[in-house]
C-alpha cells in the first residue's frame with residue numbers, strides 16, 4: 720500500500736502576489752463545486768462526532784479547543800463549526816467548506832484553523848480525515864522540542880502504527896512549527912516542509928497541539944493515539960533519565 724506522504728501534490732492554490740491573489744478569488748467565485756451528497760455528509764458528520772466524543776473523553780479537547788474534518792469529495796470537506804463542545808457534537812455542529820476553507824451552503828463559521836485541514840486535502844489526495852487535538856502531552860512535548868524544531872521518534876514498537884512504517888528500526892520525525900494566530904504563516908511552514916521532500920505524517924505546533932491525518936477515520940485515529948502515546952513516552956524518558 721502506498722504511503723500517504725509519498726505523493727504530496729504541489730499547492731496550486733497559493734496566491735503569488737496581487738495578480739495571483741486576484742486570479743485566485745476569481746477562480747473561487749466562479750467555481751462550481753461538486754454537489755454535497757446529503758447521505759455522505761451525514762455519514763462523515765457522524766464519524767467526526769464519534770471520534771470527537773472519544774477524544775474529548777480522553778481529555779484531549781479541553782475548553783472547546785481542537786477541530787476535526789473529513790473529505791467529502793475533491794472540492795469539499797466536512798469540518799467542525801467553531802467553538803462547539805467537542806464531547807457533544809451532532810450533525811448540526813459540522814459544516815461544509817471548500818478546499819479554500821470557505822463555507823459552502825451555510826452561514827456558520829468554520830474552525831479558525833480550517834486552512835490547515837484543507838491544505839492537507841490539497842497536498843495529500845489520499846488523505847480523507849484530519850484530526851487536531853490539544854492534549855496536555857502534545858502541548859508539553861511541543862514546548863520541550865520546539866527548540867529542536869522536531870521530535871525524532873526511533874526505536875519504539877508503536878511507530879508501526881503509522882501507515883507505511885513496518886519496523887521500530889525506523890526514524891519518524893514530527894516537526895514542531897512556531898505557533899501564530901496568522902494561519903497563512905502556519906500554512907507556509909507546513910508547505911515548506913512538504914516541498915523540501917521530507918515525509919510528513921503529523922506535526923506539532925508549539926504550545927498548541929498536534930495535527931495528523933490518514934486514509935480514513937480509523938487510520939487517522941490510530942495515528943493520533945499512537946503519536947499521543949509516543950510523545951508521552953518521550954516525555955517520561957526525559958523525566959526519568961538521570
Ligand SMILES: [Zn+2]
Pocket residue numbers: 784785786832851853927928
Ligand atoms: Zn488548535
